[in-house]
Amino acid sequence: AQSVTQPDARVTVSEGASLQLRCKYSSSVTPYLFWYVQYPRQGLQLLLKYYSGDPVVQGVNGFEAEFSKSNSSFHLRKASVHWSDSAVYFCAVATNAYKVIFGKGTHLHVLP
Amino acid sequence: EAGVTQSPRYAVLQEGQAVSFWCDPISGHDTLYWYQQPRDQGPQLLVYFRDEAVIDNSQLPSDRFSAVRPKGTNSTLKIQSAKQGDTATYLCASSLSRDRDQDTQYFGPGTRLLVL
Numbered sequence: 709a710q711s712v713t714q715p716d717a718r719v720t721v722s723e724g725a726s727l728q729l730r731c732k733y734s735s736s737v738t739p740y741l742f743w744y745v746q747y748p749r750q751g752l753q754l755l756l757k758y759y760s761g762d763p764v765v766q767g768v769n770g771f772e773a774e775f776s777k778s779n780s781s782f783h784l785r786k787a788s789v790h791w792s793d794s795a796v797y798f799c800a801v802a803t804n805a806y807k808v809i810f811g812k813g814t815h816l817h818v819l820p
Numbered sequence: 821e822a823g824v825t826q827s828p829r830y831a832v833l834q835e836g837q838a839v840s841f842w843c844d845p846i847s848g849h850d851t852l853y854w855y856q857q858p859r860d861q862g863p864q865l866l867v868y869f870r871d872e873a874v875i876d877n878s879q880l881p882s883d884r885f886s887a888v889r890p891k892g893t894n895s896t897l898k899i900q901s902a903k904q905g906d907t908a909t910y911l912c913a914s915s916l917s918r919d920r921d922q923d924t925q926y927f928g929p930g931t932r933l934l935v936l
Contacts (some may be wrong), residue, residue, distance in 0.1 A: 749929065751913075752911070806876075810864070813860070
Protein backbone atom coordinates (compact mmCIF):
# COMPACT_ATOMS: atom_id res chain seq x y z
CA ALA A 709 0.00 0.00 0.00
CA GLN A 710 1.13 3.50 -0.71
CA SER A 711 1.13 6.44 1.63
CA VAL A 712 2.43 9.97 1.77
CA THR A 713 3.39 12.09 4.77
CA GLN A 714 3.74 15.84 4.93
CA PRO A 715 5.29 16.40 8.34
CA ASP A 716 4.69 20.16 8.49
CA ALA A 717 1.06 21.19 8.81
CA ARG A 718 1.93 24.90 8.66
CA VAL A 719 4.93 26.82 7.39
CA THR A 720 5.44 30.59 7.66
CA VAL A 721 8.13 32.41 5.70
CA SER A 722 8.83 36.01 4.78
CA GLU A 723 8.44 37.22 1.24
CA GLY A 724 11.66 36.79 -0.71
CA ALA A 725 12.89 33.93 1.47
CA SER A 726 13.59 30.46 0.15
CA LEU A 727 11.14 27.65 0.76
CA GLN A 728 11.21 23.91 1.24
CA LEU A 729 8.08 21.86 1.87
CA ARG A 730 8.75 18.29 2.89
CA CYS A 731 7.14 15.14 1.59
CA LYS A 732 7.92 11.50 2.40
CA TYR A 733 6.28 8.62 0.58
CA SER A 734 5.96 4.89 1.02
CA SER A 735 5.61 2.61 -1.97
CA SER A 736 6.81 -0.84 -2.96
CA VAL A 737 7.63 0.42 -6.46
CA THR A 738 8.84 3.76 -7.76
CA PRO A 739 5.64 5.71 -7.91
CA TYR A 740 4.30 8.68 -9.78
CA LEU A 741 4.82 11.73 -7.55
CA PHE A 742 2.96 15.01 -7.67
CA TRP A 743 2.72 18.38 -6.00
CA TYR A 744 -0.59 20.22 -6.16
CA VAL A 745 -1.52 23.68 -4.82
CA GLN A 746 -4.94 24.76 -3.56
CA TYR A 747 -5.75 28.45 -3.32
CA PRO A 748 -8.68 29.55 -1.16
CA ARG A 749 -12.07 28.58 -2.61
CA GLN A 750 -10.43 27.02 -5.68
CA GLY A 751 -9.74 23.53 -6.87
CA LEU A 752 -6.34 21.88 -6.80
CA GLN A 753 -3.86 22.80 -9.51
CA LEU A 754 -0.91 20.67 -10.57
CA LEU A 755 2.49 22.28 -9.88
CA LEU A 756 4.73 19.46 -11.11
CA LYS A 757 5.06 15.69 -11.39
CA TYR A 758 7.77 13.04 -11.54
CA TYR A 759 7.90 9.60 -13.11
CA SER A 760 11.52 8.88 -13.87
CA GLY A 761 14.72 10.44 -15.16
CA ASP A 762 16.26 13.61 -13.79
CA PRO A 763 15.41 13.65 -10.08
CA VAL A 764 14.94 17.42 -10.11
CA VAL A 765 11.75 18.44 -11.86
CA GLN A 766 10.72 21.95 -12.72
CA GLY A 767 7.18 23.17 -12.28
CA VAL A 768 5.15 26.30 -12.70
CA ASN A 769 5.81 29.64 -11.03
CA GLY A 770 9.44 28.83 -10.18
CA PHE A 771 8.73 25.72 -8.12
CA GLU A 772 10.89 22.62 -8.36
CA ALA A 773 11.02 19.31 -6.53
CA GLU A 774 13.70 16.71 -6.00
CA PHE A 775 13.06 12.98 -5.92
CA SER A 776 15.24 10.88 -3.62
CA LYS A 777 14.76 7.12 -3.76
CA SER A 778 17.16 6.54 -0.89
CA ASN A 779 15.24 8.91 1.37
CA SER A 780 11.78 8.15 -0.06
CA SER A 781 11.27 11.87 -0.36
CA PHE A 782 9.96 14.39 -2.86
CA HIS A 783 10.54 17.83 -1.33
CA LEU A 784 9.22 20.99 -2.98
CA ARG A 785 11.45 24.09 -3.22
CA LYS A 786 11.30 27.66 -4.36
CA ALA A 787 14.20 30.10 -4.31
CA SER A 788 12.19 33.23 -3.48
CA VAL A 789 8.56 33.18 -2.40
CA HIS A 790 5.94 35.82 -3.09
CA TRP A 791 2.94 36.67 -0.91
CA SER A 792 0.71 35.20 -3.62
CA ASP A 793 2.25 31.77 -2.99
CA SER A 794 0.23 31.57 0.23
CA ALA A 795 -1.91 28.47 -0.19
CA VAL A 796 -2.19 24.82 0.78
CA TYR A 797 0.30 22.49 -0.89
CA PHE A 798 -0.41 18.78 -1.31
CA CYS A 799 2.08 16.06 -2.09
CA ALA A 800 0.59 12.99 -3.76
CA VAL A 801 1.69 9.50 -4.82
CA ALA A 802 0.28 6.97 -7.26
CA THR A 803 1.31 3.69 -8.86
CA ASN A 804 -0.96 4.24 -11.82
CA ALA A 805 -2.30 7.33 -13.48
CA TYR A 806 -5.67 7.24 -11.78
CA LYS A 807 -5.59 6.28 -8.11
CA VAL A 808 -3.79 9.16 -6.48
CA ILE A 809 -3.15 9.25 -2.72
CA PHE A 810 -2.85 12.76 -1.26
CA GLY A 811 -1.05 13.89 1.85
CA LYS A 812 -2.78 16.04 4.45
CA GLY A 813 -1.30 19.21 3.03
CA THR A 814 0.96 22.00 4.25
CA HIS A 815 -0.50 25.46 4.79
CA LEU A 816 2.02 28.03 3.55
CA HIS A 817 1.73 31.58 4.88
CA VAL A 818 4.00 34.17 3.29
CA LEU A 819 4.48 37.32 5.31
CA PRO A 820 4.58 40.47 3.14
CA GLU B 821 -11.32 26.17 -22.56
CA ALA B 822 -13.81 25.95 -19.71
CA GLY B 823 -12.62 24.15 -16.61
CA VAL B 824 -14.43 21.66 -14.42
CA THR B 825 -17.60 23.17 -13.00
CA GLN B 826 -19.51 22.04 -9.94
CA SER B 827 -22.78 23.00 -8.31
CA PRO B 828 -23.92 23.95 -5.84
CA ARG B 829 -20.92 25.66 -4.27
CA TYR B 830 -22.32 25.29 -0.77
CA ALA B 831 -24.91 23.10 0.94
CA VAL B 832 -26.17 23.02 4.52
CA LEU B 833 -28.31 20.08 5.67
CA GLN B 834 -29.79 18.51 8.74
CA GLU B 835 -28.78 14.92 9.46
CA GLY B 836 -30.93 12.50 7.53
CA GLN B 837 -31.53 14.79 4.57
CA ALA B 838 -30.47 13.95 1.04
CA VAL B 839 -28.25 16.05 -1.22
CA SER B 840 -26.93 15.83 -4.77
CA PHE B 841 -23.80 17.33 -6.23
CA TRP B 842 -23.36 17.93 -9.92
CA CYS B 843 -20.16 18.01 -11.97
CA ASP B 844 -19.49 19.07 -15.55
CA PRO B 845 -15.99 17.93 -16.59
CA ILE B 846 -13.75 19.49 -19.20
CA SER B 847 -15.21 18.82 -22.63
CA GLY B 848 -13.84 15.59 -24.10
CA HIS B 849 -12.38 14.25 -20.87
CA ASP B 850 -13.33 10.60 -20.54
CA THR B 851 -12.25 10.05 -16.95
CA LEU B 852 -14.10 11.65 -14.04
CA TYR B 853 -13.29 11.45 -10.35
CA TRP B 854 -15.14 12.32 -7.15
CA TYR B 855 -13.12 13.09 -4.02
CA GLN B 856 -14.09 13.85 -0.44
CA GLN B 857 -11.88 16.40 1.33
CA PRO B 858 -12.52 16.75 5.06
CA ARG B 859 -11.35 19.95 6.71
CA ASP B 860 -7.55 20.13 6.97
CA GLN B 861 -7.12 16.85 5.07
CA GLY B 862 -6.10 15.93 1.57
CA PRO B 863 -8.66 14.74 -0.99
CA GLN B 864 -9.68 11.09 -0.72
CA LEU B 865 -10.90 9.29 -3.83
CA LEU B 866 -14.49 8.06 -3.61
CA VAL B 867 -15.13 6.82 -7.15
CA TYR B 868 -13.96 7.26 -10.70
CA PHE B 869 -15.49 6.65 -14.11
CA ARG B 870 -14.18 5.97 -17.58
CA ASP B 871 -16.92 7.24 -19.86
CA GLU B 872 -20.14 5.98 -18.24
CA ALA B 873 -18.59 2.97 -16.50
CA VAL B 874 -17.56 2.89 -12.86
CA ILE B 875 -13.93 1.77 -12.71
CA ASP B 876 -13.41 1.89 -8.96
CA ASN B 877 -15.94 2.68 -6.25
CA SER B 878 -14.29 0.73 -3.47
CA GLN B 879 -14.05 3.82 -1.24
CA LEU B 880 -17.65 4.91 -1.76
CA PRO B 881 -19.89 4.27 1.28
CA SER B 882 -22.38 2.31 -0.78
CA ASP B 883 -25.17 2.29 1.76
CA ARG B 884 -25.69 6.05 1.52
CA PHE B 885 -23.57 7.35 -1.37
CA SER B 886 -24.20 6.80 -5.05
CA ALA B 887 -22.63 8.22 -8.19
CA VAL B 888 -23.68 8.08 -11.82
CA ARG B 889 -22.41 9.31 -15.15
CA PRO B 890 -25.09 8.06 -17.52
CA LYS B 891 -23.90 9.61 -20.81
CA GLY B 892 -20.23 9.70 -20.04
CA THR B 893 -20.22 13.46 -19.63
CA ASN B 894 -21.79 15.09 -16.55
CA SER B 895 -21.94 13.27 -13.24
CA THR B 896 -24.02 13.35 -10.08
CA LEU B 897 -22.93 12.30 -6.60
CA LYS B 898 -25.79 11.74 -4.14
CA ILE B 899 -25.88 11.26 -0.39
CA GLN B 900 -29.14 9.63 0.64
CA SER B 901 -29.16 10.25 4.37
CA ALA B 902 -26.43 12.64 5.38
CA LYS B 903 -24.50 12.32 8.63
CA GLN B 904 -22.41 14.92 10.45
CA GLY B 905 -19.34 12.91 9.49
CA ASP B 906 -20.07 13.67 5.83
CA THR B 907 -19.20 17.33 6.42
CA ALA B 908 -16.45 18.00 3.88
CA THR B 909 -15.71 19.55 0.51
CA TYR B 910 -16.61 17.31 -2.42
CA LEU B 911 -14.28 17.74 -5.37
CA CYS B 912 -14.77 16.64 -8.92
CA ALA B 913 -11.85 16.19 -11.31
CA SER B 914 -11.43 15.03 -14.88
CA SER B 915 -8.67 13.79 -17.14
CA LEU B 916 -8.15 12.38 -20.62
CA SER B 917 -6.93 8.79 -20.67
CA ARG B 918 -5.69 9.00 -24.25
CA ASP B 919 -3.63 12.09 -23.50
CA ARG B 920 0.12 11.93 -23.01
CA ASP B 921 -0.54 13.62 -19.65
CA GLN B 922 -3.25 11.13 -18.72
CA ASP B 923 -2.32 11.39 -15.08
CA THR B 924 -2.98 15.13 -14.88
CA GLN B 925 -6.29 15.67 -13.17
CA TYR B 926 -8.09 18.98 -13.47
CA PHE B 927 -10.11 19.89 -10.42
CA GLY B 928 -13.29 21.85 -9.98
CA PRO B 929 -13.74 24.36 -7.14
CA GLY B 930 -15.71 21.87 -5.03
CA THR B 931 -18.95 21.83 -3.10
CA ARG B 932 -18.66 22.60 0.59
CA LEU B 933 -21.14 20.50 2.60
CA LEU B 934 -22.07 21.16 6.21
CA VAL B 935 -24.29 18.62 7.95
CA LEU B 936 -25.79 19.90 11.20
